[in-house]
Amino acid sequence: MTSLILAVPSKGRLKEQAEEFFAKAGFRIEAIGGARGYFARIAGLPDVEVRLLSASEIASGVISGDIHVGVSGEDLLREQAGDLDRVVHLLVPLGFGRADLVVAAPKSWLDVETMADVDDVAARMEASTGRKIRVATKYVRSTRRFFTEEGVGHYRIVESAGATEGAPAAGVAELVVDITTTGATLESNGLKILQDGVILRSQAQLAASLDAEWSPDAIAALTTMVQGMESATATSTNKLAGFLSSLAAR
Missing domain, CATH: 3.40.190.10 (Periplasmic binding protein-like II)
Incomplete structure (x- = not known):
């Protein structure tokens, strides 16, 4: 069973920039079923299922809890959620899609x-x-x-x-x-x-859902991912700790 569902943009410049960012952090996204497929994987993270969706679909999925974590624009996330901070944490500002x-x-x-x-x-x-x-x-x-x-x-x-x-x-x-x-x-x-x-x-954000079902393995995969991103960008926001604290309180 897949531990963590990650969604990234399926096409366009946002897709290219997301893949570049993940690769820089040491997580190369590999498409499954060719360039037109809707699923991918990350080398080195076998328990992560990568879904290729539109930025709007990603925002909706993260807000609803159908997706654990996804890359989408903050504008879409805030537009689709009545109270975004209650259901989603913005973990890593990605620096593109501004x-x-x-x-x-x-x-x-x-x-x-x-x-x-x-x-x-x-x-x-x-x-x-x-x-x-x-x-x-x-x-x-x-x-x-x-x-x-x-x-x-x-x-x-x-x-x-x-x-x-x-x-x-x-x-x-x-x-x-x-x-x-x-x-x-x-x-x-x-x-x-x-x-x-x-x-x-606005800019692209790595957004995590508080309403998704989080297993210990999913949390471990997310932690590995965020730490890799923060290491690659030489930043540390402590937002992951805040997210995990909010999860524990629910």
Whole structure:
């Protein structure tokens, strides 16, 4: 029986970077069944089952406890969990897959530079037209949480199915909340990031589930993995100890 289920991205740059990171730590990921397979193994860790999934599927699996530990973006993890810290521990920041989740407004809105400005405009819009300001995003939970923290009301979410940055130009929203690495795509669509509009500075994380079933062998495999990663990056966060303490308390 497999002791530890580890999930890593199945394709794209995130897959390449994850494999490079694991190899640097001494854990070479070997695909099973060819490049198009959905399973892999780690040389030297026979009790670890590696699953190749999308970053979104990994986040969902770690949160639900179907996966012990996985590599996914912090933005996806926090979006999918109502209270991430209650069910997941972020053990190792991996240093790749960096992107910011931001609030952006039209550059033509010269008097809107902050979230307080957004609240003012939204209140005036609703008072004069009866309409709430529209915010296009795929990150519904993160947007609502941030707007509440910033004291912004008088808005409604427009869930984005396509290119979020195009929503204002298409007339379906006034603001967007989107993920960006350089801001160039937002700027090319006539948008600006608000001065205090960075919701999250995200990167890929090694995330461990508190709701998974952890055997002593699974904990031993995780410990070996995290220690190897910390040794390879010359860092030690003591997050593993915190995770194990939380497991013991459940």
